[in-house]
Amino acid sequence: MSNWVRFNLVGNGRPVQPDRGRRWFWLAVSLAAYLVLAMAASSAQAFAPFPVARGPSEHRRITDAALACGGGPASACWSRSALDRLEVSLKRPDITAITFRNAAHCDGGDLAPDGGPPRGLGPAALSACRDWIRENLALARAAADGLVDAQGKPTRGSGDCAWRVLKPRTPLCEVDFHLGRALHAAQDFYSHTNWVDRLPPGSTVSLHNPPGLEGAGPIPWLAANNTDAPPPGLMSGCFVFFPESAYCRGRTRHADLNKDHRQDPTSTELDPPRGGVEGNFARAFEAAAGETDRIWRDLQSGLIADYGPVRGQAMACILQGLPPSMCDRKA
Structure with a gap:
């Protein structure tokens, strides 16, 4: 893209000036087409990434529940401006090329309905998601x-995170970029897998109604030092492209398992059905908020381990959007 934007054609030994009107027209058309495609894909990829009729995006709701001052555990207190800043990175996995990368959303870990070999990548796909989360936290x-x-004093521009096209990210933007990717995938894990799921009493287990594990809260398997294989029966759904019925033929689909959207209590239809039964959406939301808190506490501990208590605490304070005076006091 950078070469196209620079657009310096050479003809007859002389630089040829591009038609700027035509260039920007096609740039606008290309971006519009890409955004339509990415946003359509995002509807099948993750906790709702954009504000919905009943309030903010689900990723934002989850993060606020875990990290907002007064809303989450006492150890977490992110300012409103810091949460607004982080939200940009939280949404990016649903509107960029990694929309279709299963590891970034914990998709593709479906199992055969008869207990045989996985139809997709099965446990390997889930392990790839865990690796994705850990790699981004390390970055x-x-x-x-x-x-x-x-x-331990803030560097010049350390509080700046203005996204600029074709320019290097600032350190703060770089941290947010990877933290947002890690949190997005970790939150999606609880929506896209059967970890928290309960089935309605008397319902029949099938390809499109796989069993639930009825887990509560953050799964031990995602804990920072856990090296176990995925728990038996843990699975996520197939997602390749639309329609899922064509690309995921004979497999449990993303649409069969996801709990991406909160349910409208006035609606007579369940969309998606998995989240509308047995409190599954609320259970996924609560577990995702718990996971978000666990990741933040682990990141704080990691910064102190890597850089010492003075620098590590100051870094955490900057990420939380707290005044430098509070960073000094915490250090």
Whole structure:
């Protein structure tokens, strides 16, 4: 894309000036087409990434429940401006090329309905998602080095996270970028797998109604130091492209398992059906909020382990959007 934007054609030994009107027209058309495609895909990929009729996006609701001052555990207190900033990175996996990357959304881990070999990647896909989360958290920790100097004082521009096309990300944006990717995937895990799911009493288990594991809260398997294989029976749904019925023929689909949208209590239809039964949406939401808190606490501990208590605490304070005076006091 950068070469196209720069657009310096050479003809007859002389630079040829592009037709700027035509260039921007096609750029606008291309971006519009891409956004339509990406947003359509996002409707099948994750907890609702955009504000909905009944309030903010689900990723934002989850993150607020875990990290907002006064809303989450006492150890977490992110300012409203910091949460607004992080939300940009939380949404990006649903509107960029990784919309279709299963590891970024914990998709593709379906199992055969008869207990035989996986139809998709099965446990391997789930392990790839866990690796994705951990790799991005490691990159966030490494990028945090640019937030403060050797004495733990904020570096120049450490509080700036204005996204600029074709320019390097600031250290703060770099941390947010990877933290947002990790949180997005971790939150999606609870929507896209059967970890929290309960089936209605008397319902029949089938390809499109797989069993639930009835787990509560964050799964131990995603804990930072866990090296176990995925628990028996843990699965997520197939997603390749639309329509799922064509691309996921003979497999449990993303649409069969996802709990991406909160249910409208006035509606007589369940959409998606999995989230509308047995409190599954609320159970997924609660577990995802617990996972978000666990990731943030682990990241804080990791920053202190990597950079020492003074610099590590100051880095955490900057990410939370707290005043420098509070960072000094915490250090």
